[in-house]
Amino acid sequence: MTSARIFFIGGLMSYRALFGWMNPWIFVPSLLVSPVCQILLFAYIGRSAGVGDDEFYVIGNALNYAAIPCMFAMTFTIGGERFAQTLGLVLATPARRIPLFLGRSMPVIANGWFVAMFGVVVGSMLLDTDIPGSAWPLIALVVAVGSLASTGLGLVMGAINLVYRDGATLGNVLFLVLLIFTGTNVALDDLPGWMAAVGRWLPLTHAIEASRMLADGAAWGAVSGLVGTELLIGVGYLAVGLSAIRVFEWLSRTGATLDRI
Amino acid sequence: MRQQVVCFWLQLKILLFSPFEGFLAVVFPLMFATAALLVYQVNGDPAAMLYAGIGAAAMGIWTSQTVSATTLVQRERRAGTLELVVAAPTPFSLVLLPITFAMAAIGLYSVVATILWDWWLFDIALQVENWPLFVLSILMAAVTIALFGFLLSVSAVRYRTSWALGAALEYPGWLLCGFVVPLDLLPAVLRPVSWLLAPTWAVEGMRAAAAGESPWGDLAICAAVGLAYAALAAWLGVRLITSARRDATLALT
Amino acid sequence: MPLTETPAVEARDLRRTFRTRQGALRPTRRTVEAVRGVSFEIAPGELFGLLGPNGAGKTTTIKMLITLLIPTSGSASVLGRDVVGDVREVRRRIGYVFGGDRGLYERLSGLDNLRYFSELYGVPPREQKERIGSLLELVGLTGREGERVEGYSRGMRQRLHIARGLLHDPDVFFLDEPSIGIDPVGARELRATIAGLREQGKTVLLTTHYMFEADELCDRIAVIRSGEIVAEGTPTQLKQLVSAGRVLEVETYGVSDDAVEVARGTGGVRSVVVEDRGQLQVLVVSCEPGAEVTQHVLAGLDGTRVGRVSHRDPTLEDAYVELVTR
Numbered sequence: 001m002t003s004a005r006i007f008f009i010g011g012l013m014s015y016r017a018l019f020g021w022m023n024p025w026i027f028v029p030s031l032l033v034s035p036v037c038q039i040l041l042f043a044y045i046g047r048s049a050g051v052g053d054d055e056f057y058v059i060g061n062a063l064n065y066a067a068i069p070c071m072f073a074m075t076f077t078i079g080g081e082r083f084a085q086t087l088g089l090v091l092a093t094p095a096r097r098i099p100l101f102l103g104r105s106m107p108v109i110a111n112g113w114f115v116a117m118f119g120v121v122v123g124s125m126l127l128d129t130d131i132p133g134s135a136w137p138l139i140a141l142v143v144a145v146g147s148l149a150s151t152g153l154g155l156v157m158g159a160i161n162l163v164y165r166d167g168a169t170l171g172n173v174l175f176l177v178l179l180i181f182t183g184t185n186v187a188l189d190d191l192p193g194w195m196a197a198v199g200r201w202l203p204l205t206h207a208i209e210a211s212r213m214l215a216d217g218a219a220w221g222a223v224s225g226l227v228g229t230e231l232l233i234g235v236g237y238l239a240v241g242l243s244a245i246r247v248f249e250w251l252s253r254t255g256a257t258l259d260r261i
Numbered sequence: 262m263r264q265q266v267v268c269f270w271l272q273l274k275i276l277l278f279s280p281f282e283g284f285l286a287v288v289f290p291l292m293f294a295t296a297a298l299l300v301y302q303v304n305g306d307p308a309a310m311l312y313a314g315i316g317a318a319a320m321g322i323w324t325s326q327t328v329s330a331t332t333l334v335q336r337e338r339r340a341g342t343l344e345l346v347v348a349a350p351t352p353f354s355l356v357l358l359p360i361t362f363a364m365a366a367i368g369l370y371s372v373v374a375t376i377l378w379d380w381w382l383f384d385i386a387l388q389v390e391n392w393p394l395f396v397l398s399i400l401m402a403a404v405t406i407a408l409f410g411f412l413l414s415v416s417a418v419r420y421r422t423s424w425a426l427g428a429a430l431e432y433p434g435w436l437l438c439g440f441v442v443p444l445d446l447l448p449a450v451l452r453p454v455s456w457l458l459a460p461t462w463a464v465e466g467m468r469a470a471a472a473g474e475s476p477w478g479d480l481a482i483c484a485a486v487g488l489a490y491a492a493l494a495a496w497l498g499v500r501l502i503t504s505a506r507r508d509a510t511l512a513l514t
Numbered sequence: 515m516p517l518t519e520t521p522a523v524e525a526r527d528l529r530r531t532f533r534t535r536q537g538a539l540r541p542t543r544r545t546v547e548a549v550r551g552v553s554f555e556i557a558p559g560e561l562f563g564l565l566g567p568n569g570a571g572k573t574t575t576i577k578m579l580i581t582l583l584i585p586t587s588g589s590a591s592v593l594g595r596d597v598v599g600d601v602r603e604v605r606r607r608i609g610y611v612f613g614g615d616r617g618l619y620e621r622l623s624g625l626d627n628l629r630y631f632s633e634l635y636g637v638p639p640r641e642q643k644e645r646i647g648s649l650l651e652l653v654g655l656t657g658r659e660g661e662r663v664e665g666y667s668r669g670m671r672q673r674l675h676i677a678r679g680l681l682h683d684p685d686v687f688f689l690d691e692p693s694i695g696i697d698p699v700g701a702r703e704l705r706a707t708i709a710g711l712r713e714q715g716k717t718v719l720l721t722t723h724y725m726f727e728a729d730e731l732c733d734r735i736a737v738i739r740s741g742e743i744v745a746e747g748t749p750t751q752l753k754q755l756v757s758a759g760r761v762l763e764v765e766t767y768g769v770s771d772d773a774v775e776v777a778r779g780t781g782g783v784r785s786v787v788v789e790d791r792g793q794l795q796v797l798v799v800s801c802e803p804g805a806e807v808t809q810h811v812l813a814g815l816d817g818t819r820v821g822r823v824s825h826r827d828p829t830l831e832d833a834y835v836e837l838v839t840r
Contacts, residue, residue: 025422025425025426026422026425029425029426029428029429030425030428030429033429034429034431034432037429037432037433037436038432040432040436041432041435041436041442042296042297042300044436044442044446045297045300045301045313045441045442046300047442047446048301048309048441048442048443048446049301049304049306049309049313050304051300051301051303052303166280169284169285172285172288172289173288176288176292176293179292179293179296180292180295180296184296185299186296186300186303190303191299263633263639264634264636267630268630268633268634271622271626271629271630274621274622275619275621275622279621340616340617340618340619340620341612341614341617341618342616342617342618342619344577344582344617345610345617345631345678347582348581348582348605348610349605349631349634349635350602350605350606350634350635350636351633351634351635351636356634503584506581506582506583506584507583508533509532
């Protein structure tokens with residue numbers, strides 16, 4: 001019961017506490033306008049280079065951009081506490097760590113899903129791509145799985161944030177890695193072999209591929225394997241993140257890195 | 262003058278030590294340039310690669326300004342120094358100007374880095390007919406974008422969420438200034454917006470110089486637009502500081 | 515105090531309101547009157563204290579005087595120059611230092627911080643080096659100036675701040691709670707530095723919560739409460755203003771509310787404050803001059819365990835507590 005409360009109520013409260021500075025003046029430009037602009041940028045690069053079609057870039061970049069809210073918010077749920085110097089207080093409580101941190105990830109996943117879906121919808125409207133109506137429910141599901149996987153990576157970064165203070169820079173670097181390696185703008189087949197191999201281990205790669213297939217009219221059976229892999233990758237990152245938090249929490253107790261901001 | 266030089270140098274120091282401006286402002290556009298070139302590489306047309314390579318080189322100047330310039334005032338606010346520099350007798354515009362030029366210096370560094378990177382990763386050897394004019398065009402791009410950043414940072418004094426708006430300018434700028442996409446491809450309604458952006462003309466100038474044509478016409482327009490930014494910023498600077506003093510928005514974080 | 519020359523700082527009926535907005539979708543607007551009609555004068559060379567609880571309007575008042583905020587109404591001048599109209603001249607001649615550890619460029623060394631502000635204050639290049647050197651000496655940072663501010667302790671930051679405020683040799687110096695968060699030794703050194711400023715003939719406006727600091731340093735004090743000045747005078751005058759009498763302190767264990775009421779009702783008693791000190795409650799009874807209240811108060815405490823009973827002269831703190839709580 002306590003754990004359930006920590007998961008739902010604690011998760012939501014900490015989200016409100018840590019993102020209290022968020023307002024429409026920040027949310028709209030950085031989480032709604034920017035992804036659409038990124039879509040347009042690469043769609044036009046594609047047109048200019050004569051590579052791919054608009055739908056390819058809409059889906060790739062919209063999902064890629066979900067990584068921004070997912071990873072940053074998740075990192076910030078730990079880094080932000082560090083900045084406010086409340087992290088030590090939270091870690092001093094007896095609350096179980098798994099519901100504590102997973103509860104924090106739920107609003108983050110929901111936010112990432114919304115940002116990505118907004119990108120897909122607005123991007124397709126602006127560029128006149130036609131994704132069949134029947135594909136939308138499954139695309140929405142796949143996007144949710146992709147958000148979960150990016151949030152998993154975010155949790156790993158949050159853990160690193162316990163021992164390394166510059167989480168925001170790290171988050172940006174990882175976003176760039178995702179931009180290039182997950183097939184956002186260049187299909188994995190067209191990437192050099194080693195890049196594609198790295199991409200297979202990253203979140204979003206399989207979700208992007210599955211969404212593109214769905215938009216081209218593929219049935220659930222054709223993409224279920226990809227979605228399963230994405231889910232597996234996401235759960236894997238979450239597990240790594242949670243164990244890393246455990247290890248780093250112990251390390252920071254011995255090395256006293258926690259209170260340094 | 263001395264004040265400008267010393268402040269430029271000290272601000273450059275701050276930026277270089279900062280993981281955000283000193284590292285990300287270079288790496289971020291570099292990776293976007295890479296992504297763009299990866300797309301161009303799929304078809305492997307060398308002319309298109311060269312076209313994109315030239316523009317991609319200058320992407321970093323734009324980032325270092327739009328993003329850093331608007332976060333600049335936010336950074337001063339957070340450090341608690343914004344009030345102190347406003348309270349100094351030096352006009353605030355003269356405080357901001359060397360900072361934006363320090364950012365432009367970072368931008369120039371990113372140009373060199375991108376050219377080397379493109380050469381190493383994609384084998385794009387820039388074929389430039391007229392190197393002096395090409396370099397001049399890059400410098401013009403850096404200076405006029407710095408003036409644009411100056412305009413942005415002045416407006417950020419009054420509106421405290423402007424850093425988010427500034428960051429959101431990054432992608433549209435890359436698109437509208439024609440760094441990696443020919444402007445003819447864009448919808449005609451957006452063309453006047455491109456014309457108002459000084460870098461558009463500087464990038465045109467770079468391409469002209471690389472192709473051995475005369476960049477002077479483009480550079481003249483670029484300079485004129487840049488001066489207009491500076492004039493607007495100086496005028497706004499006085500007004501916005503006064504209004505910030507009236508509405509007490511200086512100390513807010 | 516009669517003022518024959520131009521006052522160094524003059525505030526005339528200064529007022530400042532803030533409009534705050536809460537909520538993004540359905541904003542509710544509120545108007546807060548932070549300063550409501552503050553007037554005072556500071557003579558050249560005087561060390562003037564502005565005392566008041568948190569949120570009383572001290573910082574807002576200072577920010578209007580140093581040109582960072584425009585008064586909603588009223589006017590103020592520094593060295594005869596208007597703080598709204600003659601901004602540059604005022605800024606050239608004042609120094610401003612606030613407490614806490616913000617306001618410095620963390621990634622620059624202490625020396626570079628000073629160099630940066632010397633430029634902004636237009637300190638002539640030839641004098642700069644010597645001036646920075648002697649200021650570092652003054653605040654005791656010589657030898658540490660090459661390190662980045664990130665690694666400075668709070669006390670070091672505060673001293674660097676003071677050096678920064680003095681770079682351009684200002685005539686009027688504004689210190690906003692400079693001793694906040696500094697250890698006792700550091701605070702003592704800081705007080706010595708501030709006293710030194712007055713000896714050099716600088717005019718200083720100091721805000722603080724610490725009574726002994728104000729008592730020790732200030733020539734004159736104004737107590738500000740909810741944006742209004744409620745008392746003004748020398749520390750001695752202020753002590754007399756409230757309590758030109760004696761203070762009786764009675765240590766008790768478990769004093770009842772009734773007993774406190776009895777003490778309040780005793781003739782000659784001005785006020786009674788109960789202070790908790792661990793298990794003890796100390797009754798602080800301030801009395802009229804010449805009133806003999808000890809017996810009555812003790813009689814009212816019948817049945818309560820009573821510890822030490824003592825008399826003392828009123829302190830500035832007694833005066834202050836009475837002024838800001840009544």
